[in-house]
Amino acid sequence: MIDIQYSAEVRAAKDAGRPVVALESTIITHGMPHPQNVEVARQVEQDIRDAGAVPATMAVIQGRLHVGLEPEQLAALGQAQGVAKLSRADMAACMAGGGTGATTVAATMIAARLAGVEVFATGGIGGVHQGAETTFDISADLHELAQTPVTVVAAGAKAILDLAKTLEVLETLGVPVIAYGQDAFPAFWSAQSPLAAPLRMDSADEIARAHAMRRALGLPGGQLVSNPIPAADQIAADELAPIIASAQADAEAHRITGKGVTPYLLQRIFERTEGRSLTANIALVRNNARLAAEIAKALLPLQS
Incomplete structure (x- = not known):
């Protein structure tokens, strides 16, 4: 028990x-x-x-x-x-x-x-790591989204990941990926990425209705709501790209693998952005929490 x-x-x-x-x-x-x-x-x-x-x-x-x-x-x-x-x-x-x-x-x-x-707020989900075609390093978060009926509000997947492959795996697993208020899939510390989100919804009510409909259809799994970091708090993707690439090269040089990769990369990025990545991280988590609360309120009258 x-x-x-x-x-x-x-x-x-x-x-x-x-x-x-x-x-x-x-x-x-x-x-x-x-x-x-x-x-x-x-x-x-x-x-x-x-x-x-x-x-x-x-x-x-x-x-x-x-x-x-x-x-x-x-x-x-x-x-x-x-x-x-x-x-x-x-x-x-x-x-x-x-x-x-x-x-x-x-x-x-x-x-x-x-x-x-039925609603969960986080910072960013895990996903497919760079080089996963040889390491097979793919987060359990993706399979959890495919089988556990919870709507997860995140600022996309962590930007250190292979975002394109992460979206491909989510599609294969049948996980709805919803961009909130925009067409692009957000990139964690950055509000925009070059990748289009499969779905767009512009209100908490719309997201809640989709969650309830999945339940009514008997579909397993949850939804990923990709909520972009507020523009005032973001770090531009073109500024971050060389920093992330350098951190990944360091991880490879030091033979960092498995569960050690993500914390190592996040620490390196924190150092090279002089703490701005952590400030942005806090802002996006708070932003996600507020949206998740709105979705939870909208979902309440739709519960069976």
Whole structure:
């Protein structure tokens, strides 16, 4: 039996039929240093409240799945050492062993499904890594989107990835990729990319209706809502391209592979943009949280 612990706020929201938005916890444990990690996590939660929904930050603490964190739990997680980074492959093992782990996109979607939460806000999803034709390095996030019925609001896929191949895999897996308010697929720190998004929707209501229709049709999986970073907060793609290329060359030279690739590249890009990439990252996460709250509110009257 799964041991799920709801925070008081999330429990009250579920009992009252209020909209809830899932949040991941790797931004707290692996995304940025303390105390900024806790400050940003609290700000994102407050953005969701201010938009009329309730935040549910997911985490595994001593083997128990937490749906929503109490303030003291969030603060403790922000300073905890040795916290596992959980995806589909290792979530069950962590819980069965009484461990503590932060949820990635895939694990957060699993937790949201178990809790009956249908909308999730994150920064950017994982995807197909550069050189995947030889390394086969493809994020579990893509397969999770194909099988778990959660609408995920992100600023596209992380710009360090092969965005074109990521879109191809999502298409093959039958995942709707929706650009919010524009025709182009956003590129995480940049609002635009040369790639066209398969779908465009201009309102939270439209996205919520599409989610509800997928449920009615019995289609597995969720939706990826690609929400561009606000123009005032973005870093232009042509400025980022040589920085990303240089960071990738460094990773290859140092033989960085597997789960180590993404944090290595993000740190290199942080250094070479003098911290602007992290500032942009915070802005886009907050922007995604606000849109996710609007979608959750619009979805509430459509739930069966």
